[in-house]
Every structure is written in C-alpha cells, then in structure tokens.
Amino acid sequence: xNSFVKAVGVGIISLGLxxxxxxxxxxxxxxxxxxxxxxxIRGVSESTPASKYVEQVxxxxxxxxxxxxxxxxxxSWDQMYDKAIKDMEANTGIYDFVYIEQDxxxxxxxxxxxxxxxxxLAENAKIASPDFKPENFTTFLNYFxxxxxxxxxxxxxxxxxxxxxxxxxxxxxxxxxxxxxxSTGADLKPATTHEEYTQVAKFxxxxxxxxxxxxxxxxxxxxxxxxxxxFFESVAPTFGVYNWGIDGTTFAATEANGGQMNSAAAKxxxxxxxDLLKYAPPESTSSTWxxxxxxxxxxxxxxxxxxxxxAAWIATDETKSTVVGKVGVALPPVEAGVMxxxxxxxxxxxxxxxxxxxxxxxxxxxxxxxxxxQYIGQAxxxxxxxxxxxxxxxxxxxxxxxxxxxxxxxxGYYTLMREDGKLFAGAPPFPFHSQVLQVAAPFIYKxxxxxxxxxxxxxxxxxxxxxxxxxxxxxx
Amino acid sequence: MRQSNIGWLFxxxxxxxxxxxxxxxxxxxxxxxxxxxxxNAVDPTLRWAGLQNYRSLVFDTTFLNSxxxxxxxxxxxxxxxxxxxxxxxxxLMADRLWGRQFFRTIHTLPIVxxxxxxxxxxxxxxxxxxxIVPYYLKLWFGIDYNIATNSYHAFAxxxxxxxxxxxxxxxxxxxxGLTALPKEPLEQAQIDGGNKLQIFWYVIVPMLKPVLxxxxxxxxxxxxxxxxxxxxxxxxxxxxxxxxIGLHIWINVFPKTDYGYGAAMSLxxxxxxxxxSWLLFVAMTGRKGGAQ
Numbered sequence: 168x169n170s171f172v173k174a175v176g177v178g179i180i181s182l183g184l185x186x187x188x189x190x191x192x193x194x195x196x197x198x199x200x201x202x203x204x205x206x207x208i209r210g211v212s213e214s215t216p217a218s219k220y221v222e223q224v225x226x227x228x229x230x231x232x233x234x235x236x237x238x239x240x241x242x243s244w245d246q247m248y249d250k251a252i253k254d255m256e257a258n259t260g261i262y263d264f265v266y267i268e269q270d271x272x273x274x275x276x277x278x279x280x281x282x283x284x285x286x287x288l289a290e291n292a293k294i295a296s297p298d299f300k301p302e303n304f305t306t307f308l309n310y311f312x313x314x315x316x317x318x319x320x321x322x323x324x325x326x327x328x329x330x331x332x333x334x335x336x337x338x339x340x341x342x343x344x345x346x347x348x349x350s351t352g353a354d355l356k357p358a359t360t361h362e363e364y365t366q367v368a369k370f371x372x373x374x375x376x377x378x379x380x381x382x383x384x385x386x387x388x389x390x391x392x393x394x395x396x397x398f399f400e401s402v403a404p405t406f407g408v409y410n411w412g413i414d415g416t417t418f419a420a421t422e423a424n425g426g427q428m429n430s431a432a433a434k435x436x437x438x439x440x441x442d443l444l445k446y447a448p449p450e451s452t453s454s455t456w457x458x459x460x461x462x463x464x465x466x467x468x469x470x471x472x473x474x475x476x477x478a479a480w481i482a483t484d485e486t487k488s489t490v491v492g493k494v495g496v497a498l499p500p501v502e503a504g505v506m507x508x509x510x511x512x513x514x515x516x517x518x519x520x521x522x523x524x525x526x527x528x529x530x531x532x533x534x535x536x537x538x539x540x541q542y543i544g545q546a547x548x549x550x551x552x553x554x555x556x557x558x559x560x561x562x563x564x565x566x567x568x569x570x571x572x573x574x575x576x577x578x579g580y581y582t583l584m585r586e587d588g589k590l591f592a593g594a595p596p597f598p599f600h601s602q603v604l605q606v607a608a609p610f611i612y613k614x615x616x617x618x619x620x621x622x623x624x625x626x627x628x629x630x631x632x633x634x635x636x637x638x639x640x641x642x643x
Numbered sequence: 644m645r646q647s648n649i650g651w652l653f654x655x656x657x658x659x660x661x662x663x664x665x666x667x668x669x670x671x672x673x674x675x676x677x678x679x680x681x682x683n684a685v686d687p688t689l690r691w692a693g694l695q696n697y698r699s700l701v702f703d704t705t706f707l708n709s710x711x712x713x714x715x716x717x718x719x720x721x722x723x724x725x726x727x728x729x730x731x732x733x734x735l736m737a738d739r740l741w742g743r744q745f746f747r748t749i750h751t752l753p754i755v756x757x758x759x760x761x762x763x764x765x766x767x768x769x770x771x772x773x774x775i776v777p778y779y780l781k782l783w784f785g786i787d788y789n790i791a792t793n794s795y796h797a798f799a800x801x802x803x804x805x806x807x808x809x810x811x812x813x814x815x816x817x818x819x820g821l822t823a824l825p826k827e828p829l830e831q832a833q834i835d836g837g838n839k840l841q842i843f844w845y846v847i848v849p850m851l852k853p854v855l856x857x858x859x860x861x862x863x864x865x866x867x868x869x870x871x872x873x874x875x876x877x878x879x880x881x882x883x884x885x886x887x888i889g890l891h892i893w894i895n896v897f898p899k900t901d902y903g904y905g906a907a908m909s910l911x912x913x914x915x916x917x918x919x920s921w922l923l924f925v926a927m928t929g930r931k932g933g934a935q
Contacts, residue, residue, distance in 0.1 A: 249897060256682070274683065389791045390880020450772030452791035452881070467772075602683055605899045609705075609883055616792045616881040640685030 196542065199294050200233035203535040207236045210524065210539075211251050212266035214241040215476050217325035217556030221543065225552070229542045235535045244455075255280045255527045263530040264540060267321045268522040269310050270594030275525070276313060276320065277598035282526040285318035287537055294534055299541035303561050310593050311523045321523030322544040325558035327475030328584050328591045329401050329518045333357050334469045335495035335578060337371070346374065357470070357497040361405070361439050364470070364500045368446035371469035382446035384459045384471030389615045393455035395608040398440055400518040400594065401472050405501045406436035409514055410595035411603070413632065418642040420603075420632040428607070428629035429622075432502075437621040441614055452615060464488040472499060474520060475580065479557030482577040496580045498587060506590075515592035521558065559584060599639055606631040676906035683900050696907035706908060708883065709891040710915065716798070716887060717866035720805045724862055725855075727806065728813025732821060735814065751811045758808070762875025765804045769876070776800075790877060794884035797877050801869075801885050804876060809865065813858055820854030821847075856927050860920060867916050888912050 212218040218241045226237035242250070251265040255275075267275055275281050288295040301308060301319050311321035337343055338355055347355035347370055358364035368382030375381060386397035399411040412420060412428030419426035427433055444451060448467045450458060460477035462468050466489045473481070480487055482494040499517050501509075508514035524543065526536045542548070550567040553559050557580065564570055565585050574581040594600065607628040614624035636642040679692040700706055734740065735747050753761070769776045771789045780786040790797040828850065832842045848855070870889035873879065879886035879894075886894075892912065896905035 252897075278682065278687075388878070388880070389882060390878035448772050449777075449789065450770055450791075452789065453770050453772075599683055601898045602681070602900065605894055612880055612882040616794070618882050639681060639683060 194232055195296060195298075196229075196232045196538070197234075199296070200235055200535070200538055203532070203538070204234040205236075206532050206535045207238055208263040208530075208532045208536050208539055209238045209240070209261060210264040210266075211240045211242065211247055211254075211262050212524075213244045213247045213268070213522070215325065215556065216480060217476060217552065217558045218266065220552050220555040221324065224555075225543050225548060228548075229539055232542075233538065235538065237539060251527075255529055258529045260527075260529040260531045262527060263532045263536040264524045264526050266324070266522050267311065267525045269307075269520060270600055272311055272321065272523075273596045273598045274600055280525075280527055281320045282528055282530070282533055282537075283313065283316070283318045283320060284322065284526070284537065284540065285316075287526075287533065288541075291534065291537075294538055294541075296538070296541040296545070298545045298547070300546075301544075303546055303563065304544075305560060305562055305588075307519065307521060307560060307593075311525070314596070321525035322540040323521065323523045323560040324543060325476060325556060326519065326521030326560045327478070327558050328588055329472055329474050329499075329520060330478065330580065330583060331357065331497045331499045332463060332471055332473045332478065332481070333495045333497065334466075334490065334493055336490075336493040337469055338495060343374065346370075357495065358500040359498075360500050361502065365439070365442065365446070367470060368443060372446040375469070379467055381448045381468050382470070383443050384454070384462050384468045384473065385440070385443050385447040385451040386454050386456060386459045386472070387440075387444060387447070387451050387615050388455050388458075389452045389612045391455050392604055392608055394615060395604055395611050396518075397472070398437060398611055401499070402440045403433055403436045404515050404517060404592075405499050405505055406432045406439075407502060407505050407508065407514060408433045408436060409592075410597075411607075411632075412629065413595070413597070413603070413636075415595060415597075418633075418636045420607075420636065421626075421629040424633065426629060426633070428632060429625040433625050434622045437611075437614060437625055441621050444615070464490060466490050472517075475557055475584065476520075477557070478577060478580045479554065479573065482580070483573065492576070495578050496583055498583070498590070509590040512589075515590060517591045519588065519591035519593050521560070521593075553581075557581075599636065599641060602635055602639060603632045606635045672906045672909055675902055676910050678903045680903040681899075681901050689903075692903060696904050697911070699904065700907055700911055705883065705886075706888075706891060709886050709888045710912070712798075712884075712886070713867055713869075713888040714915075714919075716802065716805075716869070717863055719802050720809070720866045721859060721862050723802070723806055724810045724813045725859065727810050728858075729817055731810065731814045732817040736818060736821060750814060753808050754811050754815075756808070758871040759875055761804065761808050762872040765800065765807075765872075766876050769800055791881050794881060797881055797884050801873055801876060804872060805866065805869065808872065809862060813862065816854055816858040817851070820851050824850050852927065856924070859923065859927070863920065863923065864916070867912075867919075 212221070222239040222241050226239050230236050247266060248271070251262060254261045255265070267281070285301075304323055305326065307323055307326040308319065311323060312318060313320055338357065344355045347353070350370055351366055353363075353366070355367070358367050364383070370382065371380060372382040387394045403412065408427050408430065412426055412430065412433050414426050417425055420428040422428075422430045448462055450462060454462065456474050459471060460473055460481060463471055463473050464477075464481045464487060478494070478496065481490060482488070483491060485491045501516050505514060505516060509516045524540055526533055526540065530536055546561055546563050549559070549561050549564045550569050553564050553570055554573055557577070559565060559570075559581065565581060570581055597603065610619070610624040610628040610631065613619045614621045619627070633642065675689075676696055677692060677694070678689040679695070680689045681687065731750065735743060735750065737743070740746070768774050769788075769790050771777055771791055777788040780788040788796055790800050824847065828846050829842065832846045837845070868889045869887050870893060873885055873887055873890060877885045879890045888908075892905055892908050895901045895908060
C-alpha cells in the first residue's frame with residue numbers, strides 16, 4: 168500500500184514538474200496566440216523570392232508555434248494589387264494582411280485602408296511582442312509610417328536597391344579587355360557615365376553576335392507598367408529628373424508649368440534608354456522585372472539594371488542561373504553632377520524598392536494578423552530570409568556571418584546596399600500613383616515601339632499627366 | 644381555362660436572382676455614368692456631371708480607337724471561325740475520315756482550356772527571343788516576328804489565338820445543326836439538279852439559320868468582350884495595338900479608378916453591342932424583331 172501511495176505521489180509530482188516545465192517552455196507566441204487558436208489569416212503578396220520565403224517557411228513556422236493558420240497567396244504584381252485593392256474597397260475582409268509596395272503606400276494611407284500598427288499594439292499590450300522593435304529596422308521603415316503621426320502602418324518584409332549588374336567574368340577576361348581597348352581605345356570597366364554604358368553595350372552586342380549575348384538588359388515591355396517604372400524610377404533620376412518629373416507642391420508635369428517630365432534632361436534620358444534597345448536581346452520589349460532577371464541569369468546580357476531582389480539567386484543559385492560566380496555589382500551610371508547631388512541628399516541615382524505587410528481595416532482577424540506581422544518582424548528570422556530573397560530590412564542583418572559570406576559570393580551587393588543605399592530613393596509620396604501611370608505610360612510604350620519619337624512621347628506624357636492631376640483636383 | 648399563378652412562384656427565385664445580379668447593377672452603372680467619381684481624387688465623392696462623361700467619350704480618341712479595333716477584331720474572328728468551323732464540321736462528319744473520333748476529340752480540347760491559360764501559352768509560344776513561333780518564322784520564312792514591337796503581328800496573333808480557342812465551339816455547334824437537318828430537302832434538291840453551291844446556299848444555309856444565328860451571336864458577344872486572353876498575350880500592346888474595349892474599360896475602372904467615366908464607357912459599349920446584334924439579326928433573318 169505504502170509503495171503504491173509513494174508511486175502515485177511520485178507520479179503526481181513528476182507530472183506536476185513536467186507540466187510546469189512544459190508550460191515554462193511555451194513560447195511567448197504560444198501564450199499570446201492562445202485566444203486565437205485555430206484562426207485562419209489570409210494574406211496576398213506579389214510572387215517575389217522574399218514572399219515565397221514567407222509562404223514556404225515563415226508562415227508554416229508561425230502556424231506551428233501559435234496554432235494560427237496562415238493561408239498565403241503569392242501572385243503576379245498586377246493581380247496582387249487588383250485583389251488587395253478590391254477587397255479593401257469593398258470591405259469584404261478576404262485578406263487579413265496585404266503586401267504594400269513602397270510606391271502604393273501613399274495611396275493606401277490617403278484612403279485609410281490600413282490599420283495603425285503602433286496604436287493597435289499600444290492598445291492591446293497582451294499581443295505586443297517584446298521581440299518586435301521598430302527601431303531595429305533600417306530607415307526603409309520610414310516609408311511605411313504615417314507622415315502625420317509617425318506611427319508604423321506596415322512591417323517591412325523586403326527592401327532592395329536596383330543596382331547595375333555586370334558580367335564580371337567577361338569584364339575581367341584579358342582577351343575581351345584587349346578587344347575592347349582595340350575597338351574603343353578605352354579600358355573595359357563597369358560604366359560610370361551613360362556614354363560609357365552605351366559604348367560597353369555596343370561592344371558586347373557586336374562581340375556576342377554569334378554567342379546569344381547582348382550588351383544590356385532593358386526593362387522595356389511595350390505594354391506593361393514595368394517600362395514606365397524603369398524609365399522614371401531607374402533611368403530618369405540618373406539624369407537628374409526626380410519624382411517622375413512632377414513638382415510635388417504645384418503638381419506640374421510639363422516644363423512650361425514648372426515640371427520636369429518633358430524637360431531637356433528627361434528627353435535626353437528617354438533617348439538614351441530607347442537607344443539601348445539596339446543593344447538588348449529581342450525579348451526586351453516584352454520584359455518586365457522578372458524577364459530582365461531571367462535574361463541576365465540566362466547569360467544573355469553583359470550588363471543591366473536588375474532589381475536587387477533577384478541578385479542573390481542570380482549570383483548564387485545554380486539551379487536557376489547560368490552566371491553563378493560571374494556577377495559583378497556597381498552603382499548605376501550617372502550624368503555629371505547627379506552623384507554629387509545624391510550624396511548631398513538633393514537627389515538620388517536609382518530606386519530603393521521593397522514592401523511591407525500591412526493589415527487592412529477590412530480584416531476580420533486583426534489581432535492574429537498583428538501577431539504574424541510581429542513574428543516576421545523579429546531580428547531572429549531576418550538572416551535566412553535575407554539569404555533567400557536578397558532583401559535586408561534590419562541593420563543587424565548586415566553583420567550576420569551568413570550574410571557576410573553571401574556578400575562575398577555576390578561580389579559585394581549587400582555592402583553596396585549598406586554603404587550606398589542612401590543614394591537610392593523610393594517612389595515619390597504621390598497618392599495618385601496609379602492614375603498618372605495609366606495616362607503617361609502609353610506614350611512611353613509608343614516610344615518603345617517607334618510609333619512616336621521619345622521627345623514627343625514625353626511632351627504628350629507630361630500633358631496627359633498634368634491633365635489627369637487637374638482632373639483629380641491636385642492641380643488647379 | 645383557369646390560369647394558375649403557381650408558375651410565378653416557381654419562377655420567383657430565378658427572377659429575384661436576375662433582378663439582384665442583373666438589373667440592380669445595371670441601374671447602378673447607369674446612375675454612376677452621370678457622375679464624376681474617382682476615389683483617388685482630392686474630392687473622392689460623387690459629383691454630378693450630367694452628360695459630360697458621354698460628351699467626353701465622343702472626343703476620346705483612345706476610346707474610339709479601342710472600340711474600332713474591337714469591332715475589326717470581332718469581324719475577323721467571327722467570320723473566320725464561321726467559315727473554318729463549317730469546313731471542319733463537314734470534314735469531321737465525313738464517314739470516310741479515318742480516326743474521326745480521335746480528331747474530333749483533339750479538335751475540341753481547346754474549348755476546355757481556361758482563357759487565361761490560353762493567353763499564357765500563346766505568349767510563351769510567341770515571346771521574342773525564346774518562343775518557337777518567332778524562331779521558326781525566322782528560320783523558314785525569314786520573318787522577324789515580334790508581337791512586342793509590331794502592331795500587325797500582335798493583332799494577327801490575337802486573331803489566330805482566338806481562332807484556335809473558339810473554332811471548335813463553332814464546329815461542334817454546326818455539326819449538331821448539320822446532323823439534325825432532314826435528309827429529304829437535300830435529296831429533293833439533288834434530284835432537281837442543284838449543284839453543291841446551290842444546295843449549300845439555298846437549302847443548307849436557310850435550314851441551318853437558327854444554329855448559325857445562335858452561334859454567331861455567342862461568338863460576337865465573346866469577341867466584343869475579349870479581355871483575359873488578350874491581357875495574357877499582349878497586355879493590350881504593343882503600345883495600344885491590342886487594347887480592346889474590355890481591356891480599356893478595365894484600365895479606366897480599376898487602376899485609374901475613374902468610375903464615372905468607366906461606367907459611361909461600359910454603357911456605350913453595351914449600346915453598340917445591342918445595335919450590332921440587332922443589325923445582325925435583321926440581316927440574317929430579314930425581320931426587324933420578334934422570335935423565330
């Protein structure tokens with residue numbers, strides 16, 4: 168009897184100890200998520216390497232830890248916008264978190280689509296994770312703050328610059344260097360001016376005539392906004408034309424009214440860019456951002472401006488890229504004075520792209536979504552995410568040994584982003600982003616296919632953009 | 644004879660659904676068409692515009708070009724599909740055709756492919772630099788085919804893609820119609836000495852008219868509202884070469900959020916479609932209205 172009582176006693180004590188230990192081991196996430204067990208949160212995002220990591224790794228990990236199921240839809244850029252905006256407009260609540268690209272955030276803020284994350288966490292301390300610290304993020308977070316209150320409206324999930332990638336193996340090849348010198352009289356090196364860039368592009372197009380190699384990529388789809396973006400966000404700034412050439416206070420686009428969209432500098436930029444099509448592979452007039460990355464990864468171009476989100480896989484993933492170990496990275500070529508202006512904070516030389524996840528006001532699971540957004544906003548998940556998507560949103564990520572190692576394989580992409588990221592800028596804070604794009608882009612398309620001259624294209628684009636701004640009530 | 648009202652009771656659910664999903668949105672679009680409404684404007688509320696949206700449409704060259712382009716596209720695809728569909732229907736009905744069932748199945752397969760997949764597939768086939776269509780056109784005929792820079796190539800490809808996708812539907816419809824035709828009038832025409840063309844024109848076509856009319860109407864409606872396939876193939880380009888009216892309306896209503904103007908465009912397009920259908924009906928039946 169005594170031994171039975173002892174055994175039962177020992178058993179109860181052991182069970183107590185085990186359960187208390189088990190409880191002590193429960194993560195903060197599990198405890199905080201207790202009221203939302205079994206909830207399903209749905210998100211929509213553009214299908215980028217960083218988003219795929221969320222879909223395949225972070226979402227399932229969060230579910231494992233919290234019991235909150237994450238249904239994640241990674242789709243095309245235009246579909247993503249279409250679905251997210253319709254859902255938020257109609258207040259249907261299909262999505263609990265949405266991807267907010269840096270350039271659309273001002274539209275979302277103007278339309279009160281988003282939940283104020285800072286305020287929500289302050290009001291509900293039980294779900295405010297001690298590991299979520301907005302101050303850990305890079306200054307890219309500033310793009311996702313409400314300009315009035317300074318509150319965080321989205322948690323950055325990807326951020327990257329659009330650098331100049333070049334084929335290091337070709338540029339370093341002594342025979343090619345000699346041929347270039349013989350042909351142009353100059354040394355072969357990554358271009359720092361537009362003239363040099365065109366010269367390099369021309370040389371490699373001639374050199375690669377029988378090798379399926381061309382001188383440059385051009386993101387010049389003749390019917391997709393990607394062409395508009397490449398010109399106004401990546402090329403025009405290198406000629407000193409910022410904010411799409413629209414004055415941010417008077418909302419003038421034409422030079423006659425004080426805008427820059429059809430200025431001499433903008434026209435020079437468009438002529439330069441259209442001229443590059445002669446030295447680009449035939450698919451360039453169908454290329455959006457994805458196809459440009461594909462073209463470079465397939466070894467079909469010697470140089471190009473490529474969105475940095477693709478830099479990691481192009482430089483390191485042998486299953487997708489034929490140029491692994493051959494990719495060099497540099498700053499885009501600029502006109503005289505533009506680099507100095509960017510360094511002085513008076514301009515920029517390229518696009519700092521990326522996005523965040525935000526919670527629509529229409530969400531039916533705001534608290535569970537807040538937990539998820541904080542989960543992906545922890546410092547501990549950033550490194551592997553950066554390795555998968557060449558995106559960095561926290562300063563601490565740069566110093567991680569894994570990132571330092573990958574930086575070497577990518578010939579300094581992360582170093583470039585860390586040291587020179589300040590020279591790049593996001594999209595202008597225009598809430599009429601999509602409206603101006605839709606009226607101005609068709610003229611860029613017409614210039615690409617040669618229906619109109621680049622100068623006329625910009626004259627007509629500026630007039631159309633300005634008329635649209637008048638129609639929207641921004642410009643009197 | 645006593646008339647029962649029970650039929651109305653059975654019809655009520657369908658009538659209610661039609662009212663909710665058909666009539667109410669139509670009235671709403673009619674209403675919005677008289678307003679200036681853009682949720683991204685400084686003043687995002689509805690502002691009365693009267694007939695201004697319709698007045699602007701008359702001078703909107705992009706809209707008029709889109710509409711004209713759509714009508715040309717619809718004409719080409721409907722006529723081509725009708726001719727091709729008839730030839731294929733007769734061929735697939737021929738008793739002597741070896742493997743007739745197999746060909747019929749293969750020929751019918753495109754109908755079941757989703758338009759978005761059709762557009763994506765054709766885009767892959769035609770993309771410059773990688774696609775097999777530009778590759779072989781260059782290899783065999785020396786043609787620099789590029790749907791991203793050449794308007795004619797893009798437009799022609801849109802037509803060919805539509806033919807590939809929807810000719811089988813016309814074939815099946817006409818096969819059903821031809822199979823159901825009575826033999827006697829045909830035999831009588833042969834006995835009377837009619838040649839093949841005369842028999843076709845004076846005997847087969849009149850008897851086939853109900854099927855032809857239905858098929859042409861269905862295909863005309865589809866062609867006039869082509870969006871998804873074209874979107875995947877060309878995104879409306881190069882420039883605006885394949886920006887058909889459906890795509891143009893979509894761009895105005897969604898990315899541009901110009902709801903008032905988009906509503907006016909939709910209604911005008913609907914009006915054009917109704918007029919076209921009526922003209923077609925009159926031309927094919929010789930009557931100005933009423934049931935067959």
